Amino acid sequence: MTELSRIRNFSIVAHIDHGKSTLADRLIQLTGTVAERDMKAQMLDAMDIERERGITIKANSVRIEYPAQDGHTYILNLIDTPGHVDFAYEVSRSMQAVEGSLLVVDATQGVEAQTLANVYQAIDADHEIVPVLNKIDLPAAEPERVKEQIEDVIGIEAHNAVLISAKTGLGIPDVLEAIVQRLPAPKGERDAPLKAMLVDSWYDSYLGVVVLIRVMDGVIRKGDTIRMMKTAATYKLDTLAVLKPQMVQIDALGPGEIGVFTASIKQVRDTRVGDTITHEKKQTPKALPGFKPSVPVVFCGLFPVDANDFDDLRDAMEKLALNDASFSFEMETSAALGFGFRCGFLGLLHLEVIRDRLEREYDLDLITTAPSVVYDVHMKSGEVEQLHNPADMPDLTLVDHIEEPRIKATILVPDEYLGDVLKLCQERRGIQLDLTYAGPRAMVVYDLPLNEVVFDFYDRLKSVTKGYASFDYQIIGYREDNLVKMSVLVNDEPVDALSMMVHRDRAELRGRAMVEKLKELIPRHMFKIPIQAAIGGKVIARETLSALRKDVTAKCYGGDASRKRKLLDKQKAGKKKMRQFGKVEIPQEAFISALKMDS
């Protein structure tokens, strides 16, 4: 166990590509935490998707031992956090587990959107924040301007920012000293009953579920019997370890320390991020505040392009679900798409990440249907049906009314973009709850229907504010509205996978946008194809996809046979994956692209 005064816990806040992972790598390297021969780039991003997309999906942690200039050796715990609004709750828990943050800003680029969104989470968690300007070795670096920007936009002191180049290693020792000198030591009572926060958990095929914790009070030891306060489950600890970043066993963790344990836990869903861990015998009287169960809010269907892959898809989903408590699925059948699964996600990014992993790690070709939220359909009989899939919409004559989930959205935005943000929220049927100023930035709070947010709200917000808005939301309940099911007909046949619930007043707009987008996404066929959006039997929008251009009007004589044959072979080989709907072939990417609208 380490004395509280010799511990510093921190996270790194940065925009994609501003150097978060490289800085983490340098800190690990310089302190000799990992032997030189075991180093690889981006140590902490374990998954290919994390490395590629520059996002972190699972929290990760590393314990660094650092002999400081004051002659003492400090334990520095870095928690790497997810950086997307879909995982906002997970981020907030990671932030609660540390006392300070390094704010890494690219000195050639300045502050950007993701920086803001995450730095406010750090501020909300009462972090001490040390600004670090990266890439100062580049000729385009403007450290003074960026310092000013940090002070203006974020409102924190930046004159003593640490200047570094994570690439060359310049300034890294200063970062280590700043962590020790400027970040506060954690607080906690060693003699109090055990109180630890469950920061995250993941599945390891050898060890079972590995649980990342931050001890607040008390001491946790190998062999202890612990209790998860929300799930009320008890476990006996098999191993207790710290991450360097590979697991190194340890006998005990005291207040302020961060580590992992295993306890023969079978599934990640048996652990809840934010839960409080205490001893079975001597329980803490009070759980940590702010626990939220993770509830999927976006649903969509995932279907194999090749029906023979159905069993493989199920196996792959079961494996992914082992490591992701917020991903849920159940079997679904669709007239157009055959057998597949209705899946629940935390948000659209979560959806895309899961789908990418299924396609890449399990080599499956999938069709993704229109994302939907969960509606409460109140029947005239008094029963309430939960509608996860617009295709399951009951007979309207039996329906009394429909309620949809609403969210409270908090948006922080520089004043100059406020008008655009208000317009966007109004367009999305938002009700303004509050508008205040925090320095040069406005904070607007809106009550919005979740279904107007799940597809592309975040993308639109980023685009109208040039990235300078941060966004967070929580679900506040269900409310009745005039909601209808919009069907999409391609070549006069309904494509159930594209049907969606919309507000009646927005139906024409959505319908028109949908058919226009599909007209772009569906390749021309040998014949004209009408594309329609309809409510019940009434067509509300229509486009016609022209037939293919005449392709044979050039001469074709004896000398052309070989060339034409070779061209034909090439074209056949380059053909995209398509799904047949009646006479029409629709490319699989159309199903999700059709919903990302520009208006």
Add this chain to the structure above:
Amino acid sequence: MRDDWREGGFGLYVHWPFCQAKCPYCDFNSHVVSAVDQGRWADAFEAEIARYGAETGRRVLSSIFFGGGTPSLMQPEVVSRVIEAARGQWDFANDIEVTLEANPTSAEAGRFEGYREAGVNRLSMGVQALNDPDLRALGRLHSAGEAMEAFAMARELFGRVSFDLIYARQGQSVEAWAAELERALGLAVDHLSLYQLTIEDGTAFGARHRAGKLAGLPGEDAADDMWDVTQALTVAAGMPAYEVSNHAAKGAESRHNLVYWRSGDWVGVGPGAHGRLTLDGQRWATETPLQPGAWLAAAEAGRGENGREALGQPERLEELLLMGLRLEDGVDRARAEALGISEFSRNVSALTDIGMLESTGPRLRATEAGRPVLNAVLRRLLD
């Protein structure tokens, strides 16, 4: 069993690669040179025809076609020597068709009589347009008046005359094309090749188009309308399309081009000429050196040909379909079945369901809707 090629006949293609000027839309193998030793070329053609004759043995030859380039720049003597060389190797069909492509300039018209005496019985004229500004825009060296004079002369000398027109030209309206086509149909022509202007890479038009300097090309809808009006007017005039771009009165179809479209055998001599030969049951695709000098040297050295490609059943099926479905009466189903089309019977059914293919009696045809988008039909058919 009868060799499959006999269903399509046997022809000889002779490529004359030289032109007085290169047309800006043309992606054919043509070259502009100041002087050509025509006697040397005649020797080379003779040698190559003899070489192929030795391979095929005496077959019945149904057609000869002089293409280019500009074959109407050939001396009649050279044309005569080629025809006699062919007669030395193969038995001429009673109704053998001997076509020569000609530019309708007065200089060339002066040679028409010589061609007839050499044995040419069909002239295919590159008229392209019936007004002078458009001819200039297409880079043609003749005027519309000259073309009409040349046509009148050809009409007197040859039993059969065809000419080519290019439509969907820069600045051309649907109405203007319809009027031009009516005029063409009013002439005593028995065969018309009507091509939409296509912009090919590697041509002057291709470069201008990429640079955004080819103004006034009709849009897709206008080009579609021109296609439709072309079909309607030619049908009304008794010259319907028997192939995508070729129209003829009954019985006046190009027998030589039908050899290609019906997957017959043909010998190809001259630079860049392709051929198809079935020898001992194996079908071969032949190709020759593309550059005139290279071909001439190779022919003089005893073999004016590059390596041959052996065509297996899948390649033969592809060619049978991609050539044959261009024809109004399509392909013979028994031939397609012998080449394994049953493997694609699900695709045939699907394309029949959506109205792109139809089976009428022993023929498999592309429908009127399917023929203009044949490339897409073929991709689906052979998927």
